[in-house]
Amino acid sequence: MSLRTAIRHSRSLSLSAFGARFASSAAKLPTLKERLAQLIPAEIENVKAIRAEHGKKAFGQVTVDQVYGGMRGLPALLWDGSVLDAEEGIRFRGKTIPDCQQLLPKAIGGSEPLPEALFWLLLTGEVPTQEQVQELSKDWAARAAIPEFVEELIDRCPGTLHPMSQFSLAVTALNHDSAFAKAYAEGISKKDYWGPTFDDSMDLIAKLPNIAGRIYRNVYGRGKLPAIESTKDYSWNLANLLGFADNEAFVELLRLYLTIHSDHEGGNVSAHTGKLVGSALSDPFLAYGAALNGLAGPLHGLANQEVLVWLRKMQGKIGVNASDDDVKEYVWSTLKSGQVVPGYGHAVLRKTDPRYTAQRDFALKHLPSDPLFRLVGQIYNIVPGILLDAGKAKNPWPNVDAHSGVLLTYYGLDQMQFYTVLFGVSRALGVTAQLIWDRALGAPLERPKSYSSTAIKHMFESQK
Numbered sequence: 001m002s003l004r005t006a007i008r009h010s011r012s013l014s015l016s017a018f019g020a021r022f023a024s025s026a027a028k029l030p031t032l033k034e035r036l037a038q039l040i041p042a043e044i045e046n047v048k049a050i051r052a053e054h055g056k057k058a059f060g061q062v063t064v065d066q067v068y069g070g071m072r073g074l075p076a077l078l079w080d081g082s083v084l085d086a087e088e089g090i091r092f093r094g095k096t097i098p099d100c101q102q103l104l105p106k107a108i109g110g111s112e113p114l115p116e117a118l119f120w121l122l123l124t125g126e127v128p129t130q131e132q133v134q135e136l137s138k139d140w141a142a143r144a145a146i147p148e149f150v151e152e153l154i155d156r157c158p159g160t161l162h163p164m165s166q167f168s169l170a171v172t173a174l175n176h177d178s179a180f181a182k183a184y185a186e187g188i189s190k191k192d193y194w195g196p197t198f199d200d201s202m203d204l205i206a207k208l209p210n211i212a213g214r215i216y217r218n219v220y221g222r223g224k225l226p227a228i229e230s231t232k233d234y235s236w237n238l239a240n241l242l243g244f245a246d247n248e249a250f251v252e253l254l255r256l257y258l259t260i261h262s263d264h265e266g267g268n269v270s271a272h273t274g275k276l277v278g279s280a281l282s283d284p285f286l287a288y289g290a291a292l293n294g295l296a297g298p299l300h301g302l303a304n305q306e307v308l309v310w311l312r313k314m315q316g317k318i319g320v321n322a323s324d325d326d327v328k329e330y331v332w333s334t335l336k337s338g339q340v341v342p343g344y345g346h347a348v349l350r351k352t353d354p355r356y357t358a359q360r361d362f363a364l365k366h367l368p369s370d371p372l373f374r375l376v377g378q379i380y381n382i383v384p385g386i387l388l389d390a391g392k393a394k395n396p397w398p399n400v401d402a403h404s405g406v407l408l409t410y411y412g413l414d415q416m417q418f419y420t421v422l423f424g425v426s427r428a429l430g431v432t433a434q435l436i437w438d439r440a441l442g443a444p445l446e447r448p449k450s451y452s453s454t455a456i457k458h459m460f461e462s463q464k
């Protein structure tokens with residue numbers, strides 16, 4: 001088959017064609033791994049064709065300011081699961097959040113998308129059937145148990161150790177049973193890397209609820225962990241492990257939460273870290289442990305904790321039904337003391353984050369008169385103007401973290417230090433999806449060039 005025919009062939013295997021072919025016999029629907037195995041050869045050809053045609057073309061200039069400025073806007077990474085537009089926000093394989101809410105399979109009686117479906121979409125670019133999603137839920141439930149020594153490791157952590165540190169410790173320790181590390185040690189061929197990477201990724205995702213639940217119950221004294229239920233979906237099981245499955249609205253919130261926090265293209269700290277560490281052929285557990293350490297920073301995933309801490313401090317200082325003027329004064333005092341307003345601003349986005357909007361819509365539906373939700377809305381009307389007046393932030397609008405904590409708090413999950421763990425459960429979907437593709441496409445070791453300030457000066461002085 002010629003290159004072009006192969007690419008055309010891969011495109012023609014769109015969901016509809018594929019679905020139609022298998023519609024006659026539901027039993028023949030491929031599993032996620034089988035579907036990936038079908039997609040990989042054509043995608044390898046697709047990438048070859050892109051490189052053959054465009055490989056020597058330039059995106060544009062790299063400026064010295066970009067080197068000093070956190071590489072903003074530098075085109076440097078391949079990431080297939082999602083692409084971020086500064087104005088519109090995220091699209092998962094071309095689909096907006098409202099598209100996903102409409103198109104992805106849901107739980108029976110539910111109205112939010114299932115994160116299982118989002119993972120399928122991220123990996124394949126295709127919307128799975130209800131049945132494929134159910135199979136994935138079952139598969140993850142079957143893989144959910146964590147080794148006893150990891151349970152002991154978590155149990156021995158002092159309650160004062162931040163839940164994110166406990167989370168990253170436990171995820172790193174899962175590398176003990178890595179299929180990829182074992183296969184590599186046994187001399188697996190490069191072309192087969194993706195298989196054990198897929199298996200590890202599925203194990204990792206499946207085990208995160210038990211890890212998160214155990215940390216939550218240990219740190220906050222919530223008693224014994226229930227067993228995973230194999231007939232329930234991933235979010236229900238996570239809610240159950242945390243002790244909130246009785247509340248169907250909370251389970252729906254988790255489904256939405258895990259879907260929208262999963263992926264935000266490749267350059268954010270957690271995604272890029274996972275990809276970078278994976279490029280050394282560290283297995284998915286090691287790569288994701290590293291990603292979690294990045295997510296635990298206050299300018300990234302920890303901002304969801306910081307928002308709630310900040311809101312509570314604000315309420316402590318100016319009361320629960322404060323006037324706009326009091327809120328304004330509090331925001332200015334935050335800025336004047338050299339701190340950031342958590343939950344506002346973004347490295348790429350220049351408009352309100354659609355993940356914020358999705359959570360606001362959820363709040364309007366489920367908790368419209370909650371006082372903390374009202375405060376979040378009040379702040380939305382105040383902070384952007386102040387950040388614009390302050391004149392530094394390039395984006396004065398709220399990001400995803402400005403809204404998540406208020407929803408969790410409403411349902412009784414008010415332990416703010418735990419919030420980033422939930423973010424970490426979700427982000428595993430996006431990071432592992434790309435790790436699998438990276439290994440399938442033979443992505444090389446990442447190793448960009450660095451310069452010292454002296455070298456930069458010399459380079460341009462010698463050009464004068």
Ligand SMILES: CC(=O)SCCNC(=O)CCNC(=O)[C@H](O)C(C)(C)COP(=O)(O)OP(=O)(O)OC[C@H]1O[C@@H](n2cnc3c(N)ncnc32)[C@H](O)[C@@H]1OP(=O)(O)O
Nearest residue numbers: 299300303340341342343344345346347392393394395399
């Ligand atoms: C899931 C996520 O990771 S979403 C982001 C979560 N993080 C937060 O919400 C923390 C608050 N926000 C911020 O700190 C920033 O907006 C970031 C880290 C998200 C993005 O940083 P950058 O891309 O560097 O933002 P930007 O180019 O607009 O920064 C320019 C200046 O404005 C400041 N600024 C940006 N956002 C804010 C903010 N929310 N409050 C106060 N100052 C801000 C920056 O600190 C920077 O100041 P400096 O020149 O003194 O260093």
Ligand SMILES: O=C([O-])CC(=O)C(=O)O
Nearest residue numbers: 263264267268269347399
């Ligand atoms: O894109 C970013 O830099 C940060 C972010 O919102 C995310 O990772 O979800």
